[in-house]
Amino acid sequence: MSNLSQFQFASRQLDLTRPQVMGIVNVTPDSFSDGGTLYASEKLSVQRAIERAQQMVEQGAAFIDIGGESTRPGATPVGLQEEMNRVLPVVERLNREVDAIISVDTSSPEVIREAASLGAGLINDVRALGKAGALEAAVASGLPVCLMHMQGSPATMQDAPAYADVIDEVEAFLSARIAACEVAGISRQKIILDPGFGFGKTLEHNLRLLNKLEQLHRLDCPLLLGTSRKSMIDHVLHKPVDQRLSGGLATVALGVTKGAAIFRVHDVQETTDVVRMCEAVMLERKPD
Helix, strand or coil: CCCCCCEEECCEEECCCCCEEEEEEECCCCCCCCCCCCCCCHHHHHHHHHHHHHHHHHHCCCEEEEECCCCCCCCCCCCHHHHHHHHHHHHHHHHHHCCCEEEEECCCHHHHHHHHHCCCCEEEECCCCCCCCHHHHHHHHCCCEEEECCCCCCCCCCCCCCCCCHHHHHHHHHHHHHHHHHHHCCCHHHEEEECCCCCCCCHHHHHHHHHCHHHHHHHCCCEEECCCCCHHHHHHHCCCHHHCHHHHHHHHHHHHHCCCCEEEECCHHHHHHHHHHHHHHHHCCCCC
8 A cells, every 4th residue: 555654635634544534525416325415505505514524524534525516327417617606615614614624526627726726635536637627727736636437427337337357447547547647747646546436337346346455556546435325235235325334334344454545435423433443453452
């Protein structure tokens, strides 16, 4: 795994040799996981998002990930102005009121630029900075980036995903995106990798990715694990989205043992407990 102990996120530093928790705050009306419970009018949505983020920080989240566009399979694309209206007021208030690293879940260069100016500390892009202008905007921001693997697009990714070997192909894709970032001016020391569980992958692909996750450490970047409430849990346990906590926590525990650095989740308190307990066993002492 990456030997970088202090990762710089704008004005904040964080030790990513210890597993960290990222709380998900979706300001969308069509989130697969919470049905848009945070989204009402723009003003009310901002207030609800801040309250949820503060609760997550109190429960142990080091990051708050703000997303204004649903990327669930078949999701309706969101216009740029709508995404900015949803995300930027939340970023601005989070930076003032909540003690956490602000991660912005976006592929839009305009949102990257504006969010960085308002205090974001991480660009988290499901399209791995592949959208026109996104890579340049990320370079200009000076922020670290999280690059995710996705086969296809949110509209089509689950139609018929196929791989010769999913772990090899995910590794090759992420390696190529790291190279593109380095050429553009983003050093490897500013890159986090997400294998993209559920993004253009069948159950078998997802299970193999988690089982062989340690292979991705060859890329020498911290790994983010995003399995919270996803359909892979339903496909194994036959649970609706609101009953997938225990299955998700099992994937977190496995991820800790395989060296994942960041766990992007909806259920922060329970995840923090699992992460710290796993860490204690691996250290053979209570974590600091």
